[in-house]
Amino acid sequence: MMDVTTRTQGTMMIASVNAARIDAAAAVQFRDVMQAATADAPSRVVLDLAQVTFLDSSGLGAVIGTMKRIAPDRRLELAALNPAVAKVFRLTCLDTIFVIHESADAALASEVPDGRAHAC
């Protein structure tokens, strides 16, 4: 069971994943649910991962796939990474391609995305 709750404010959609795991068993569902949820999304889509405590390389691939699919008109950003999830993005250096917010509320409060660029 994979579901996503969205709320839109101005140019930003927050898509909150209501699942603890985006693993190999859930990655395809995640991709499909995100495809439907972002069909009419505004220019910024923030994936709120606050409830996600486990993400593997399949989940990572599904997040990258979502990023690519909504581009170039819309940009995927991330919010509220748990330590185990942040570790996967950090080890693969994929944290450098996403704007990452502390929380969904912090993302909503951001007028301009605070690009996070570091050498990798």
Added chain:
Amino acid sequence: MRADPPLPAAGRLAGDWHAMVQPELRLVFSASLLSVRAALGRSLAGLEPLCLSHDDASSVELVLAEVLTNIVKHAYRGDPGGVIDLRIRHGPDGTGEALLCEVRDYGRTFPRSCLPGGQKRDPDAEPILCPEGGYGWFLIRSLANDLSYVRTGGCNCLRFRMMLLRCRDGLPA
């Protein structure tokens, strides 16, 4: 006559490996993605007496997930009739401690009988060109030590070691 020393309280066993020789944790399960998810849950539950740090536990779960998922997808190619045999032992390792993991399956061998290398993001590539897959073996190689693979009589046997850093989250070891 000397009195036996008092047994340490349960909570104190965590940091003292010699006081708690773990029996081998062994799980045998069918090769499906949902079985892998369940096996990860049981493995982590079985390791709870070791009181791993969150960081160690998440690394162990991630490496096991990548290894087991790889077997389901590539060794058995989605055939749920396949069987996976996972064993985990805890022991001293140099000046520290480690989990020794052994995973057996009876599916296809690796291409050229070699373990894949895996990849991380190419920092020079445009984000939109990032591949969507291929990170699993990179994560395994980043987090596991002493990976070895042998194929004997139709059985793939992968062994590796997960060093336990034991640092409390946010504090140095």
